[in-house]
Amino acid sequence: LTEIDGVGAKKSVFCIAATNMPDLIDPALMRPGRLDQLVYLPLPDLASRLMIFKSCTRKSPLGDDVDLDALAERTEGFSGADITEVCQRSAKLAIRQYIFDSESGIPAAASCREIGLTHFEAAMLTARKSVSAADVKKFERFRKSIQIANPI
Structure with missing residues (x-):
């Protein structure tokens, strides 16, 4: 003070x-x-979640199969930090896949250099809401x- x-x-x-x-x-x-x-400041609504996804992935190469609108819909109740974690985790999964494929002698296709829907799906498996329903109340x-x- x-x-x-x-x-x-x-x-x-x-x-x-x-x-x-x-x-x-x-x-x-x-x-x-x-x-x-x-x-x-409440948890982000659908439009805000979409803006957070766009902001977190604006410099990332996203695959054509990634639908940020659908991801925003699936993350109801997620905080901005939770969504950021999903984006960071999906990017790390894509990097790991690229490194693994390179070390295994698998030819690196252009799609391996992008964050695809499979990476987001895998990241969502471990994602959790950091704010409980009781906390929201x-x-x-x-x-x-x-x-x-x-x-x-």
């Missing part, structure tokens, strides 16, 4: 904090002039409580 109080000299500085345990925020941090604004209750306390 002393560090936050010392920031007063810089008028254009602001601080953004994020937590998945808003009920455990120290009330001293919530006083005016500190972290006094609460904004609830808790966050919704918290959202309602901050709306009552601080209507914007």
Whole structure:
């Protein structure tokens, strides 16, 4: 708190904090002039999940069989971090396949250099939602409580 109080000299500085345990925020941090604004960000909806998939794969070579719209539909209840993990895992699986094929003497077809649907399917097998249904309900209750306390 002393560090936050010392920031007063810089008028254009602001601080953004994020937590998945808003009920455990120290009330001293919530006083005016500190972290006094609460904004609830729910899990991403379908359009947001699609944007996350597009963002995470924008520099990756995707196979023609990859349908990001379908993947976004399959990831209901996933957080942005969960979707990012699926994308990273699928890329790693594609790289492993390419290395294995190269070491095995299998000719490397152009499709082996792309992240295909099979890589996403395999990544989805181990993917999990990091936010439970109970947590979502808790966050919704918290959202309602901050709306009552601080209507914007």
